[in-house]
Amino acid sequence: MRLLHAFALLLVLCLPAFAVNPDEVLADPALEARARELSAELRCLVCQNQSIDDSDADLARDLRVIVRERLVAGDSDAEVKDHIVSRYGEFVLLRPVIAPHTLFLWAAGPIILAAGLIGLWLAARRQPPEPRSLTREEEAAIEALQSGYDQVEGSKSSGRNETP
Amino acid sequence: MTIELGHFALILAFAIASVSTLGGYLFWRRGERVALFLQQGAVLQFVLVAAAFAALIQAFVVSDFSLALAANNSHSLKPLVFKISGVWGNHEGSMVLWVLILVAFGAMVAAFGKNLPQSLLSLVLATQSLLTAAFSGFTLFTSNPFERVSPAPLEGADLNPVLQDIGLAIHPPLLYTGYVGFSVCFSFAVAALVSGRIDAAWARWVRPWTTLAWLFLTLGIAMGSYWAYYELGWGGWWFWDPVENASFMPWLAGTALLHSAIVMEKRNALKIWTIFLAIITFSLSLLGTFMVRSGILTSVHTFASDPTRGLVILSILAVLIGGAFALFALRAPALRAGGLFAPVSREGALILNNLFLATALGAVLVGTLYPLLLDALAGMTISVGAPFFNLTFSILMAPLLVVLPFGPLLAWKRADIVAVAQRLIAAGALAIFLAALISALGGVSVSMAPIGLLLGFWVAFGALAELIERSRLGRLPLIESARRLAGLPRSAWATALGHFGLGVTVLGIVATTAWESELVTTLNPGEAARLAGYTIAFERFEEVPGPNYSAERGTFRVTGESDATRILSPERRIYAASGMPTTEAAIETYGFSQLYLQLGEPVDGTHVVRAWFKPYVTLIWIGALLMALAGAVSLTDRRLRIGAPARRAAATEPVR
Numbered sequence: 012m013r014l015l016h017a018f019a020l021l022l023v024l025c026l027p028a029f030a031v032n033p034d035e036v037l038a039d040p041a042l043e044a045r046a047r048e049l050s051a052e053l054r055c056l057v058c059q060n061q062s063i064d065d066s067d068a069d070l071a072r073d074l075r076v077i078v079r080e081r082l083v084a085g086d087s088d089a090e091v092k093d094h095i096v097s098r099y100g101e102f103v104l105l106r107p108v109i110a111p112h113t114l115f116l117w118a119a120g121p122i123i124l125a126a127g128l129i130g131l132w133l134a135a136r137r138q139p140p141e142p143r144s145l146t147r148e149e150e151a152a153i154e155a156l157q158s159g160y161d162q163v164e165g166s167k168s169s170g171r172n173e174t175p
Numbered sequence: 176m177t178i179e180l181g182h183f184a185l186i187l188a189f190a191i192a193s194v195s196t197l198g199g200y201l202f203w204r205r206g207e208r209v210a211l212f213l214q215q216g217a218v219l220q221f222v223l224v225a226a227a228f229a230a231l232i233q234a235f236v237v238s239d240f241s242l243a244l245a246a247n248n249s250h251s252l253k254p255l256v257f258k259i260s261g262v263w264g265n266h267e268g269s270m271v272l273w274v275l276i277l278v279a280f281g282a283m284v285a286a287f288g289k290n291l292p293q294s295l296l297s298l299v300l301a302t303q304s305l306l307t308a309a310f311s312g313f314t315l316f317t318s319n320p321f322e323r324v325s326p327a328p329l330e331g332a333d334l335n336p337v338l339q340d341i342g343l344a345i346h347p348p349l350l351y352t353g354y355v356g357f358s359v360c361f362s363f364a365v366a367a368l369v370s371g372r373i374d375a376a377w378a379r380w381v382r383p384w385t386t387l388a389w390l391f392l393t394l395g396i397a398m399g400s401y402w403a404y405y406e407l408g409w410g411g412w413w414f415w416d417p418v419e420n421a422s423f424m425p426w427l428a429g430t431a432l433l434h435s436a437i438v439m440e441k442r443n444a445l446k447i448w449t450i451f452l453a454i455i456t457f458s459l460s461l462l463g464t465f466m467v468r469s470g471i472l473t474s475v476h477t478f479a480s481d482p483t484r485g486l487v488i489l490s491i492l493a494v495l496i497g498g499a500f501a502l503f504a505l506r507a508p509a510l511r512a513g514g515l516f517a518p519v520s521r522e523g524a525l526i527l528n529n530l531f532l533a534t535a536l537g538a539v540l541v542g543t544l545y546p547l548l549l550d551a552l553a554g555m556t557i558s559v560g561a562p563f564f565n566l567t568f569s570i571l572m573a574p575l576l577v578v579l580p581f582g583p584l585l586a587w588k589r590a591d592i593v594a595v596a597q598r599l600i601a602a603g604a605l606a607i608f609l610a611a612l613i614s615a616l617g618g619v620s621v622s623m624a625p626i627g628l629l630l631g632f633w634v635a636f637g638a639l640a641e642l643i644e645r646s647r648l649g650r651l652p653l654i655e656s657a658r659r660l661a662g663l664p665r666s667a668w669a670t671a672l673g674h675f676g677l678g679v680t681v682l683g684i685v686a687t688t689a690w691e692s693e694l695v696t697t698l699n700p701g702e703a704a705r706l707a708g709y710t711i712a713f714e715r716f717e718e719v720p721g722p723n724y725s726a727e728r729g730t731f732r733v734t735g736e737s738d739a740t741r742i743l744s745p746e747r748r749i750y751a752a753s754g755m756p757t758t759e760a761a762i763e764t765y766g767f768s769q770l771y772l773q774l775g776e777p778v779d780g781t782h783v784v785r786a787w788f789k790p791y792v793t794l795i796w797i798g799a800l801l802m803a804l805a806g807a808v809s810l811t812d813r814r815l816r817i818g819a820p821a822r823r824a825a826a827t828e829p830v831r
């Protein structure tokens with residue numbers, strides 16, 4: 012899979028190298044840490060599934076700088092994201108928003124788990140209760156089934172051994 | 176001439192596969208001679224495709240650029256190993272490798288399948304031949320690797336430099352062996368549905384093939400992850416890229432299959448579900464290989480620049496997968512449930528395992544395909560990236576890890592949960608103690624780190640607890656315990672080792688995520704920087720020629736507090752043929768941790784140096800290796816080494 016990844020890189024020429032340059036780093040370590048966290052959640056638009064933190068494409072660099080400018084200007088994390096989304100669209104968010112159109116995406120895990128549990132519950136209900144000792148009628152029924160089964164199995168195995 | 180012979184061999188293989196498919200499906204009831212025909216056909220297909228593949232390798236090795244594939248992907252100056260691996264570093268060549276592994280598995284089934292009922296063997300080989308016919312046909316008609324160019328160019332265009340790495344020689348063959356290995360499970364499932372014979376014996380035959388495929392897929396994914404880690408240049412090891420997810424989904428399904436087949440073999444239960452998993456696992460393998468090439472999954476994967484090719488492959492997938500599920504829908508309702516069991520039992524634990532794995536699989540599948548569907552249906556473009564997957568996947572995995580150590584200790588049919596919990600008290604206490612200690616010493620930078628550590632230790636120690644319990648260590652004299660330990664069936668060792676490996680991987684992931692430290696700075700030769708207790712001194716900078724590239728190399732002396740000085744030499748390379756630059760990070764291993772050093776572009780005469788200290792990062796891959804080793808141990812289990820009992824057991828297996 013790494014192979015395909017590399018082909019992707021060839022096409023878009025987004026060489027992934029860890030990309031934050033020393034000249035971009037903010038003096039305030041707390042702000043810088045927030046910038047890094049935000050960068051990891053924003054997509055480099057010209058790359059294949061890379062965050063702007065990971066890409067050295069020019070666009071990614073521009074976005075990193077914008078993120079830091081907004082943080083220095085005093086924006087909250089949410090405000091920075093809103094600002095980037097207003098310019099580049101929702102596509103830029105690597106963690107999709109929770110909204111009507113992404114509801115199924117976020118709910119998929121719980122839905123599948125719930126469906127699985129319900130399925131198991133139904134299967135368990137269908138499972139016959141613990142076997143008690145058999146009644147005489149049941150013994151007789153088994154006897155009947157057994158003889159019928161032997162016949163079927165006998166004809167099957169003779170068919171299998173038939174040599175052409 | 177060799178090229179044409181290779182081409183001819185592939186055409187012959189396609190023809191034999193087609194005949195075997197038709198003959199097998201029409202006459203599978205006819206017994207010995209049909210089975211023999213199909214067995215020999217399977218071996219012949221393998222020999223022919225191997226010859227075709229050898230012809231391609233020969234052309235690459237001697238740099239025969241009259242072969243279009245070699246001209247586009249090779250270079251006469253490339254080292255030999257990369258010339259050979261270049262054969263599958265492209266779409267056409269990798270298809271031949273894929274088909275080669277497919278027919279190799281077919282030949283192995285033919286060779287080892289002597290114990291199978293002839294009708295089942297015939298159906299399995301017919302299905303295997305159907306797959307071979309479909310994919311060798313696809314290769315021949317849409318992606319012919321044997322095309323010539325005239326006039327032949329003097330020099331080849333060279334392989335993408337990122338691929339000129341030992342990783343390309345190892346990773347795709349391992350991964351493909353894993354993907355394609357599940358074709359055997361698929362063929363067995365189809366054969367079982369067609370013949371209507373689905374019982375515990377079926378599971379006994381399928382399990383080793385599942386284990387084998389799973390083992391290789393585990394190795395392939397781990398290898399790919401490590402390759403990305405050292406090649407991409409910033410030490411990321413998993414990106415939740417659609418391409419990676421495509422390889423991870425068959426692994427999740429295969430892991431579920433591995434466990435449900437145990438229930439089917441031992442207790443004759445979960446039959447419908449196991450058959451379903453066998454089909455779904457190979458379907459996901461096919462999707463993993465080809466969705467990316469069809470151009471449907473993100474446009475950047477250049478393997479499928481040709482939309483008609485994509486359409487053909489999607490049609491093949493639709494027919495194969497759709498056909499298998501149609502067959503399943505037709506025949507599955509006729510299957511009857513098998514052995515009874517209480518909710519708290521080994522069976523119940525394995526069902527829980529399957530529930531969580533299937534849910535995780537579903538979540539990853541939805542996350543991977545959702546952006547495509549949303550775009551197609553609503554015209555809205557969103558991204559689903561690593562932050563989403565990390566969150567959802569870890570929430571789903573946590574409960575699985577919590578209950579995992581209980582599973583192997585529970586008895587079949589009905590188990591005493593309190594007794595099992597008592598046996599796990601020591602493991603749990605030790606896990607809590609270590610997680611608390613490490614979190615206290617390391618400082619907690621990621622809030623979930625202590626929980627992650629706790630889960631990792633819990634799974635690892637829980638796995639060991641099973642071995643300790645079964646050997647009665649501490650309750651019997653040491654020698655007696657050791658004797659018991661050595662006498663345990665290999666399957667018990669495999670279970671413990673596999674689960675222990677999972678715990679180790681979890682620990683590696685948590686440790687490196689939570690306690691990684693990094694340094695981004697400008698350095699000139701003669702200057703030094705410090706990171707995580709290591710002094711990184713930039714010694715010198717020089718230009719070094721390589722075989723088909725030129726490199727800028729930095730030499731660094733790294734001194735730890737308690738270690739001898741080590742020399743690290745990261746490089747930046749420019750490849751002659753393509754002009755493409757790559758970064759070659761230098762990685763130094765200290766115990767289980769690694770120092771990762773990367774030389775960036777020079778800016779105004781100073782060099783950007785990036786360094787990371789990744790504590791216990793190697794545990795991620797060591798754990799994966801342990802899991803693969805567990806698969807290998809399981810394959811040497813007594814019930815497989817001694818073939819005869821399987822046959823006898825098969826014959827007397829009650830059919831319900």
